Amino acid sequence: MIRLFIANDLAAGAQVPLDAGQSRYLAAVMRLAVGDELLLFNGRDGEWRAAVASVGKRAVNLGVATLVRPQACGPDLELIVALVKRARLETIVEKAAELGAARVRLVITERTNADHARVERLQAIATEAAEQTGRLDVPEIVEPVKLERLIADWPAGRRLLFCDEAGDALPVLPALAGQPNGPWSVLIGPEGGFSPKERQVLRDLPFAVPATLGPRILRADTAAISALTLWQAALGDWRS
Amino acid sequence: MIRLFIANDLAAGAQVPLDAGQSRYLAAVMRLAVGDELLLFNGRDGEWRAAVASVGKRAVNLGVATLVRPQACGPDLELIVALVKRARLETIVEKAAELGAARVRLVITERTNADHARVERLQAIATEAAEQTGRLDVPEIVEPVKLERLIADWPAGRRLLFCDEAGDALPVLPALAGQPNGPWSVLIGPEGGFSPKERQVLRDLPFAVPATLGPRILRADTAAISALTLWQAALGDWRS
Numbered sequence: 001m002i003r004l005f006i007a008n009d010l011a012a013g014a015q016v017p018l019d020a021g022q023s024r025y026l027a028a029v030m031r032l033a034v035g036d037e038l039l040l041f042n043g044r045d046g047e048w049r050a051a052v053a054s055v056g057k058r059a060v061n062l063g064v065a066t067l068v069r070p071q072a073c074g075p076d077l078e079l080i081v082a083l084v085k086r087a088r089l090e091t092i093v094e095k096a097a098e099l100g101a102a103r104v105r106l107v108i109t110e111r112t113n114a115d116h117a118r119v120e121r122l123q124a125i126a127t128e129a130a131e132q133t134g135r136l137d138v139p140e141i142v143e144p145v146k147l148e149r150l151i152a153d154w155p156a157g158r159r160l161l162f163c164d165e166a167g168d169a170l171p172v173l174p175a176l177a178g179q180p181n182g183p184w185s186v187l188i189g190p191e192g193g194f195s196p197k198e199r200q201v202l203r204d205l206p207f208a209v210p211a212t213l214g215p216r217i218l219r220a221d222t223a224a225i226s227a228l229t230l231w232q233a234a235l236g237d238w239r240s
Numbered sequence: 241m242i243r244l245f246i247a248n249d250l251a252a253g254a255q256v257p258l259d260a261g262q263s264r265y266l267a268a269v270m271r272l273a274v275g276d277e278l279l280l281f282n283g284r285d286g287e288w289r290a291a292v293a294s295v296g297k298r299a300v301n302l303g304v305a306t307l308v309r310p311q312a313c314g315p316d317l318e319l320i321v322a323l324v325k326r327a328r329l330e331t332i333v334e335k336a337a338e339l340g341a342a343r344v345r346l347v348i349t350e351r352t353n354a355d356h357a358r359v360e361r362l363q364a365i366a367t368e369a370a371e372q373t374g375r376l377d378v379p380e381i382v383e384p385v386k387l388e389r390l391i392a393d394w395p396a397g398r399r400l401l402f403c404d405e406a407g408d409a410l411p412v413l414p415a416l417a418g419q420p421n422g423p424w425s426v427l428i429g430p431e432g433g434f435s436p437k438e439r440q441v442l443r444d445l446p447f448a449v450p451a452t453l454g455p456r457i458l459r460a461d462t463a464a465i466s467a468l469t470l471w472q473a474a475l476g477d478w479r480s
Binding site for chain 1: 331334335338339340372373374375411412413453454455456457458459462465466469470472473474477478479480
């Protein structure tokens with residue numbers, strides 16, 4: 001069944017007029033007709049069963065019927081990833097949504113050779129992946145900032161799994177053993193790695209846990225998926 | 241430094257004439273000149289430092305100098321993956337090479353809607369990924385077979401991590417806890433999942449360990465990467 005993320009409030013009996021893009025998708029691409037059912041979520045009110053109430057050329061209206069799943073919070077897991085080439089960044093965002101990240105923060109490091117990203121497009125990719133993976137919210141994509149700014153603004157209580165391809169850190173599972181739950185970020189560097197200075201700064205942070213991702217060199221997208229997977233298995237919602 | 245997988249034997253002082261494709265790559269794309277150094281491996285003799293000995297229009301010759309790393313075997317980890325759409329299958333092969341799989345076996349299931357794959361192209365992708373990830377061998381890509389044939393021919397002593405998106409299996413880490421090392425395969429189904437009959441057959445196999453990959457629906461490429469990562473962390477070469 002089609003799942004659609006919308007901005008509107010959801011409640012039994014609510015009427016939801018879709019915007020032009022979503023109307024076109026349902027009417028022209030998926031060819032839904034009056035009475036056809038789908039699932040809706042907005043990140044706040046849970047997942048609802050709804051049905052097409054009317055189909056116009058540019059305006060589909062839905063009627064909300066019953067609550068299927070109440071809203072539930074996933075873990076406060078954030079992926080911080082250095083800007084990499086567009087195709088790999090898009091893969092990373094899709095996978096972060098599937099793997100339950102609450103947020104993807106883009107970061108500019110010394111060896112990053114890009115300073116902007118198409119955040120709106122990445123947000124659309126995150127939304128589509130969230131619809132398909134069955135989660136009840138959409139990860140937020142945050143505009144890129146420089147690594148030093150990110151560290152300067154670090155919120156109290158949030159821990160950082162720093163995936164460090166060089167050096168002698170423990171593998172992720174032993175590095176996370178005994179660590180508390182709560183807000184965590186996973187940091188993945190650019191394809192060229194962090195500079196020696198950046199590595200030193202990161203390793204000295206009191207909230208950082210350095211860890212390695214095995215004996216081979218991983219591309220940034222592989223590293224992001226592997227690190228999110230291991231975090232979810234060790235401290236997140238893949239435990240039970 | 242460039243790493244190249246070649247078929248030739250490698251030993252100190254050996255002369256290696258490259259084929260037309262690799263010659264063109266080194267001369268025209270990477271613009272190597274006489275004396276430039278690179279690394280060679282063949283899956284048997286370890287990793288060797290070599291230098292360009294001569295550059296012709298279609299024939300580059302290398303001279304092998306010194307052994308950098310002796311040949312080492314990774315774990316006998318095999319990925320068995322149902323045929324999925326080409327782009328995702330190519331991603332899966334690239335990632336399996338990065339994550340240390342020894343072999344990728346393609347399988348046809350009831351809900352697979354393809355019956356062939358471009359194995360030669362997949363093998364080229366695996367080779368390039370092996371060159372970049374720093375491993376000393378290249379994963380073999382095995383022609384697709386039907387699931388029932390694969391099960392009928394199952395080799396003694398090999399265990400199967402069966403990633404089962406439905407049902408009540410344990411997550412991968414607790415499912416693998418206490419399991420022995422040795423030859424393992426990881427099985428990832430098609431995007432539509434296994435049929436109920438296939439699931440029953442798989443769960444009844446004495447060598448199979450069913451496991452789930454978290455509470456969300458994963459695409460086949462994400463599932464493959466996550467499952468290989470968790471196996472490597474639990475039983476493979478990501479442990480130390």
